[in-house]
Amino acid sequence: EAEAPVATETPEPIGGRLARLRARLVKSNNVFGKSLLALLSQDEIDEDVWDEIEETLLMADLGTDPTMELVERLRERVKVEGSKDPARVKAMLREELIALIDPQLDRSLNTEAAGRPAVVMVVGVNGVGKTTTVGKLARVLVAQDKDVILGAADTFRAAAAEQLTTWGSRVGVPTVSSDVEGADPASVAFEAVAKGVELESDVVMVDTAGRLQNKANLMDELGKVKRVIEKKSEVDEVLLVLDATTGQNGLSQAKVFSEVVNVTGIVLTKLDGSARGGIVVAIQRQLGVPVKLIGLGEGPDDLAPFEAETFVDALMEE
Ligand code: GDP
Ligand code: GDP
Ligand code: MG
Numbered sequence: 001e002a003e004a005p006v007a008t009e010t011p012e013p014i015g016g017r018l019a020r021l022r023a024r025l026v027k028s029n030n031v032f033g034k035s036l037l038a039l040l041s042q043d044e045i046d047e048d049v050w051d052e053i054e055e056t057l058l059m060a061d062l063g064t065d066p067t068m069e070l071v072e073r074l075r076e077r078v079k080v081e082g083s084k085d086p087a088r089v090k091a092m093l094r095e096e097l098i099a100l101i102d103p104q105l106d107r108s109l110n111t112e113a114a115g116r117p118a119v120v121m122v123v124g125v126n127g128v129g130k131t132t133t134v135g136k137l138a139r140v141l142v143a144q145d146k147d148v149i150l151g152a153a154d155t156f157r158a159a160a161a162e163q164l165t166t167w168g169s170r171v172g173v174p175t176v177s178s179d180v181e182g183a184d185p186a187s188v189a190f191e192a193v194a195k196g197v198e199l200e201s202d203v204v205m206v207d208t209a210g211r212l213q214n215k216a217n218l219m220d221e222l223g224k225v226k227r228v229i230e231k232k233s234e235v236d237e238v239l240l241v242l243d244a245t246t247g248q249n250g251l252s253q254a255k256v257f258s259e260v261v262n263v264t265g266i267v268l269t270k271l272d273g274s275a276r277g278g279i280v281v282a283i284q285r286q287l288g289v290p291v292k293l294i295g296l297g298e299g300p301d302d303l304a305p306f307e308a309e310t311f312v313d314a315l316m317e318e
Contacts, residue, residue: 151192
C-alpha cells in the first residue's frame with residue numbers, strides 16, 4: 001500500500017549542512033589534524049618526529065598506503081618549503097589532505113533518470129544506519145522538491161517496515177511494504193519500483209535487511225533483490241552504508257558487497273561518535289568508490305553531502 005501520507009514536518013534544506021554539523025566532526029576527530037600540525041610545525045623535523053607523524057596518521061584510520069604517500073609528500077615539501085612558517089605548514093597539510101581525499105571525485109547522487117523514477121538501493125550489515133539513512137535521504141530529496149517513494153525490503157525484522165514508514169510519513173512520503181513477515185524482499189522491492197513507475201515518482205529508495213558479508217545465502221539474496229528490480233528498471237545508485245566507528249573492519253564488508261551489487265557510493269555514518277576521520281580516505285581508496293554522504297547524528301537532518309574541503313577544515317580546526 002502506498003497512499004501518500006500528510007507531511008507533518010518540513011525538512012531542512014540541503015545547502016550548508018556540513019558546515020552546520022561541523023562541530024560534531026571536530027569533536028570526534030580533533031586528534032588527527034591538530035596533533036599533526038603541532039608535529040609538523042617544528043624547526044627541525046627529525047626521523048623520530050616523522051615516525052610520530054606516521055603513527056598519528058595510522059591511528060587516524062587513514063590506512064597504510066595513504067599514510068606512506070602523505071608522509072612522502074610532506075617530507076618532499078618540507079625539504080623545499082621548510083617548516084618554520086606555521087601558516088605555510090598549515091596550508092601545506094590542508095592541501096595534501098584534500099588531495100588525498102580526492103576533490104575530483106563525482107559525489108553527486110544519481111537521482112535523476114529520464115522518463116522514469118531513479119532507483120536507489122541501500123545496503124550494508126546490521127545496525128550501521130541503513131534505515132535511518134533512507135529516512136534522512138528521503139527528507140533531503142523532499143527538500144529538493146522531489147516525489148519520493150520508499151520500499152521496505154527489510155522483511156526479516158518485523159519492526160523494520162514500521163520504522164521506515166514512520167520516517168517517510170513525517171515528510172509525506174509513501175512506503176511500500178508487505179504485511180507478511182518474512183516476505184520475499186525482492187518482491188517488495190519490485191512492488192515499490194512498480195508503484196514508483198505508476199505514480200511517476202522522481203525517486204524510489206529501497207531499504208534492505210542487514211546481512212553479514214560472510215553469509216553467502218544472504219549475499220545471494222541481496223543480488224537477487226537487485227536483479228528482480230532490474231526486471232522493472234535500471235538501478236541508478238547502490239549506496240553501501242558503513243559505520244565509521246568500526247574503522248578498518250568495515251573494509252572487508254565493503255569488498256564483498258561491491259562484488260554482489262556493484263556499489264556506486266558510500267554513506268559513512270556515525271562520524272559524530274568515536275570514529276576517526278581518516279577512515280574516509282581508507283575506504284575510498286580500497287573501494288574506488290566515493291564517499292557521497294556522511295551521517296553526523298541521530299537527528300532527522302543529521303546527514304550531509306560529503307565535501308572534501310569542509311571536511312579537512314574540520315579535521316584541522318584548532
Ligand atoms: P540499520 O540496521 O542499518 O537499518 O540501522 P538503523 O538505521 O536502524 O540505525 C541503527 C542505529 O544507528 C540507530 O540507533 C540510529 O539512530 C543510529 N545511527 C544511524 N546513523 C547515525 C549517525 O550518523 N550518528 C549516530 N550517532 N547514530 C546513527
Ligand atoms: P548467526 O546469528 O551468526 O547465527 O546468524 P543468523 O543466521 O542468525 O543471522 C545473522 C543476521 O543475518 C541476523 O541478525 C539477520 O539480520 C540476518 N539474517 C538471517 N537470516 C536472514 C534471512 O533469511 N534474510 C535476511 N535478509 N537476513 C537474515
Ligand atoms: Mg534497518
